[in-house]
Amino acid sequence: MKRQPLIIKNQRWLDFLFHRPNIHLASFQTISNYPRIWIISILILAVTSLSPLVMATFINNRLIHKSVDAELVLQTDRVTSNAKRSMRFFLEERLNALRFIVNELPYYTLIDNQHLAKILSNLKLGFGGFTDLSIIDADGSQIAYAGPFNLEGKNYKTQSWFTQGIEQDSFISEVFTGYRDIPHIIISVRSKTAYSRHFLLRATLDTQRLMDMLSSYKTNVHTDIFLLNHSGILQTPSTIFGKVFTTAPINIPAFSDTTQVITPETNKENASVIGYSYIDTEAVTTPFILMVHKKKSDVMGTWLNLGKTFNWIIGICCLVMMVIITLVSTFMVNQLYLADQAKAETMLKMEQSQQLACIGQLSAGIAHEINNPLALINETAGYLKDLYQYTGEHRSDKEITELLDDILEAVSRCGTITSQLLGFVRQFDVQISSVNVEKLINGILSFHKKETEYKGIHVTTMIAPNVPAIETDRGKLQQILLNLINNAFQAIEANGCLDIMVSHLPPKKISIEIKDTGCGIPEENLKRIHEPFFSTKKEKMGTGLGLSITYGLVKKLQGTIRVESSAGIGTIFTVTLPVKMQKEEKA
Amino acid sequence: MKHIDILIIDDETKFADMLGRRLSLRGVTCHACYDGQSGLDWIRSNPGAATLILLDLKLPDIYGTQVLAYIKEIDPAVPVFIITGHGTREDETACLAMGASEFIHKPVNIDQLTTLLNHARGERK
Known part of the structure; x- marks a missing residue:
């Protein structure tokens, strides 16, 4: 037999979150x-x-950032080193050329302007980058001059480059404008005349040439290469910090012999890598710091x-x-x-049905054993009563007759209980026939006609037009409905309502709903209503077997029974039955 | 051959006697046997003597259905009422199929029994 769930629920998505x-x-x-x-x-x-x-x-x-940082540092270091080497070579080469001239040529040829102009043109041919040449004596007076500017006879005694230059064998100045008002660099070598007086051979270097050379190391637009002096003033233009002679807003890096790369701690947007190198020639230190500035965000963009x-x-x-x-x-x-x-649910049902089966078997055993002594009591008491009635000896003693009636009534009650108990557990044979549910219900209701009128109960029967005649056991269905309707009538107070609704649950089931407006069943009793002998009815009103028998009968008819109840509002019993009951296989 | 109204076959001696006495008070003649074998012997020695037989199922020697079968062999026309405190539905179906007229559960209502007896008497005549 296919078992139907006793408790049917709407199972929803997320049931587990919201279940009670x-x-x-x-x-x-x-x-x-x-x-x-x-x-x-x-x-x-x-x-x-x-x-x-x-x-x-x-x-x-992290790896990308690290490797990119390392690559950037390496790149900056390489560019800085290369640029520094070129810069150093550029200055040394020119300084050495001047040194060669003062060592090789006597003083008198040097102070000859024409000769000096010839030397200048040779230097321009050989090295390039020279603008002019001049000889300056120890007092600062310009003795000879070759070049495009008219600077003959000028005195440089007060110029700072002169005071520094006359004290050293070789000298390289910062970039400055001087008398000519054009940024330039002075390099000078000191020598002595035949009279052991010091004089300077001074040359002016074209800064443009220097700038071109530095720019050639700019590998991309995000790289800025420029020179700073030791006070932080720009010696060549910078794409970031502006024109020559402006003060770059960066800290002067600490002195170092070698090329250094630093990554100043700034916010991420402006994070940059700076490579720097103090430029020194073999003969003399220079005031230049070569700076290579790479903006991280641009390069690493x-x-x-x-x-x-x-x-x-x-x-x-x-x-x-x-x-x-x-x-x-x-x-x-x-x-x-x-x-x-x-x-x-299955386990609960199993437990319930096992309990029911156990109680049922026990009850049936007791009923069997009690029936025989009960029959004896019945007959004995009956015989006693008969004796009084038929022999007439104590006919007038009404009290004894009444007492015997009490015994017989008690026996009759016991008999009802035992027969119901047996009915509960007995394995009925099912006789399937075609049953018209409407006629069946009307038949049962006709038993209660008087009670309906007396109590003023409003009975409504609604049978859906498509409900087919069902194939089931007429007697059992009758008993089921009789039990449920009886219960409803007992629960309903005067002027209450009883609604019976029969509907077709396509394709193979029908449901019979019996709804009363009675006293209802408290929640704690709902689980127990199918237990035999569980009754809340007042003494002598019920045996407590009705619903457990009903439950057994519904299962026998391969149906399910469900109860919903609210105390004080009413109860709905819903019996669902198959339209065509399957024949049971005998166990 | 004396004619009686009811033959009671029941191992509960006191019950059988008491039922017999009550029926006697109502003018019904009874005879009681307390096991299957003596019941069958009585029927064999008094064929057609009883109008009605009340038969218990749980007997000490032969099971009631077997007794029923023998009775129906001896006298197929006699109505047999099964009267039991132990009857199962299977027993009821089996007994009715074997020719029992009624299946009555203990305790018995005496008035119901006399009514059935009168009915049986009428049919027997």
Whole structure:
């Protein structure tokens, strides 16, 4: 026989989150706290699946940044070193040329303007970058001059470059404007005349040439190469800090013999790498610091953008995974919950039916054993009564007759109980025939016609037009409906309502709903109403067997019975039966 | 051959006697046997003597249905009422199929029994 669930529920998605705990079912459930399981499952799934991804992304980002930083530092270092070497060579080469001239040529040829002009033209041919040449004596007077500016006879005694130059064998000045009002660099070598007087051979270097040379090291637009003097004033134009002679807003880096690269701690936007080198020639120190400035965000832009895109993709992946994890967890936990719920319901039903079976068997055994002594009491008491009635000896003693009647009534009551008990447990043979439910109900209601009128009960019968005649056991269906309708009538107070609704549940079932406006059944009693002898009716009103028999009969007819009740409002019994009952296989 | 109204076959001696006495008070003649074998012997020695037979199912020697079968062999026309405190539905179906007229559960209502007896008497005549 196919068993139908006793408790039919609408099973919804997320049931486990919003279910109301049922104390009867709780003891049969494997897991009690489903929301917790749900959260734990989401957490575990999320941690195990997302953490490798997040860690890999994090490590990858760190690696990219580190390697990019290292590459940038290396690049800056290389550019700085190369530029420094060229710069140094440029200055040394010219200084050595001057040194060669003063050592090789006597003083008198040097102070000859024409000769000096010839030397200048030779220097321009050989090295380039020279603007003019002049001889200056120890007093600062310009003795000879070759070049494009008219500077003959000028005295430089007060110029700072002269005071420094006359004290050293070789000298390289900062960039300055001087008398000619054009930025230039002076290099000079000191020598002695035949009279052991010092004089200077001074040359002016074209700064443009220097700038061209430095610019040739600019590998890309994000690199800035410029010269600073020791006070932080720009000696060549800078794309970041502006024109010559402006003060660059950077700290003068600490002195070092070698090329250094520093990465100043600034905010991420302006993070930069600075390579620097103090420029010294073999003969003399120069006032120049070569600076190579690379802005990180510009140089690394491509890499950083790639990283950002990558992070976005990972973020979206994580989000999608979280959604999937949540959905999967929810689905799984809900399935688990539903399975557990179904298991608990089955176990509850099994327990209930086992209890019923046990109680039933016990009751039947007792009933059997009691019937014989009961029959003896009945006959003995009956015989005694007969003796009084038929022999007439004590006919006038009404008290004894009444007492005997009491015994006989008590026996009759016991007989009713035992026969109902037997009816409860007895394995009935089912006789299937076609039954018209409407006629059956009307027949039963006709028994109660008087009671209906007396109590003023409003009875409504609604039979859906499509309800077919069903194939079932007429006697049992009659008893089921009789029991339920009897119960309803007993529960209904005066002027109450009894509604009977029969509807077709396509394709194979019909449902009979018996709804009363009676006193209802308190929740704590709902579980027990199918137990034999459970009765809340007042003494002598009922045996407590009615509903347990009804329950057994409905199962016998392969149907289900469901009860909904609110104390004080009423009760609805719903019996669902198959339209065509299957023949039972004999066990 | 004396004619009686009811033959009671029941191992509950006191019950059988008491029922017999009550029926006697109502003018019904009875004879009681306390096991299957003596009941069958009585029927064999007094064929057609009883108008009605009341038969218990749980007898000490032969089970009631078997006794019923023998009775129906000896006298198929006699109405047999099964009267039992132990009857199952299977027993009831089996007995009715084997020719029992009624299946009555203990305790018995005496008035119901006399009514059935009168009915049986009428049919027997």
